[in-house]
Amino acid sequence: MTDPTMHVLVVWASHFAMGCFTIALAFAAARLLRGPTAADRVLALDTMYINGMLILLLLGLHFSSELYFDIALLISMFGFVSSVALAKFLLRGEVIEP
Amino acid sequence: MTHTLVAIPVALLLVIAGLLTLTGSLGLLRMKTFFTRIHAPTLGNTLGVFCVLIATVLLASTDRNRLVIHPILITLFLVITSPVTAMLLMRAAIRRKAEALQVPAEDIIASGPSGEDPVSYTPDTEAALEEAPATDPALEPQQPPPSTSGPNP
Numbered sequence: 001m002t003d004p005t006m007h008v009l010v011v012w013a014s015h016f017a018m019g020c021f022t023i024a025l026a027f028a029a030a031r032l033l034r035g036p037t038a039a040d041r042v043l044a045l046d047t048m049y050i051n052g053m054l055i056l057l058l059l060g061l062h063f064s065s066e067l068y069f070d071i072a073l074l075i076s077m078f079g080f081v082s083s084v085a086l087a088k089f090l091l092r093g094e095v096i097e098p
Numbered sequence: 099m100t101h102t103l104v105a106i107p108v109a110l111l112l113v114i115a116g117l118l119t120l121t122g123s124l125g126l127l128r129m130k131t132f133f134t135r136i137h138a139p140t141l142g143n144t145l146g147v148f149c150v151l152i153a154t155v156l157l158a159s160t161d162r163n164r165l166v167i168h169p170i171l172i173t174l175f176l177v178i179t180s181p182v183t184a185m186l187l188m189r190a191a192i193r194r195k196a197e198a199l200q201v202p203a204e205d206i207i208a209s210g211p212s213g214e215d216p217v218s219y220t221p222d223t224e225a226a227l228e229e230a231p232a233t234d235p236a237l238e239p240q241q242p243p244p245s246t247s248g249p250n251p
Contacts (some may be wrong), residue, residue, distance in 0.1 A: 009109040017112040039191040042124065057151065058112075
């Protein structure tokens with residue numbers, strides 16, 4: 001449940017930001033489905049993991065929990081690695097070159 | 099109860115972060131070409147993450163009465179990694195477009211970020227351009243120069 005000691009302004013601002021992040025995630029998903037080139041889809045995936053990480057950070061702020069921060073850090077690291085791997089694959093046709 | 103003096107900047111930062119991220123993803127959806135699309139999320143989302151993490155640091159620090167600095171880690175990581183991803187993706191896009199159109203990558207770069215596939219870059223017109231200097235310009239029918247001013251007084 002929401003932390004009862006939280007100020008009402010922060011609660012409403014976090015609700016607003018959560019709505020914004022969710023709509024942004026939907027936009028990125030639309031680009032992922034539509035994207036004319038493969039690079040567009042990779043860029044949309046990159047945007048989507050950042051948006052998901054933002055939602056997790058906001059949940060951590062909302063519930064005053066430390067757990068969400070670690071998950072967000074892990075998501076950002078794995079998201080970076082996967083984006084770079086996909087971009088490298090598009091660039092060369094191989095991820096790890098001999 | 100969080101103090102109002104802390105709640106106001108935190109709420110402001112959260113609202114700004116939401117609007118920035120929404121702008122970035124809207125740009126990703128609405129821009130015309132890939133090279134313009136890549137600008138929006140890389141800038142907007144990084145700034146959105148920055149604002150959310152500053153808000154988290156402010157709120158956690160005042161709640162625990164000590165400086166909680168570890169959320170800055172994500173910002174540092176993202177500031178380092180986001181341009182790397184963007185540059186690799188841009189290179190991949192330029193290279194793939196150049197291979198698809200059978201032109202050197204410099205032509206793709208020179209056509210600019212909003213350059214739609216120009217007509218002169220398709221392979222057929224490329225071949226036609228190579229044959230063009232063989233024709234003598236003197237044999238071309240002379241076109242009368244178009245009248246720039248209207249009827250003379």
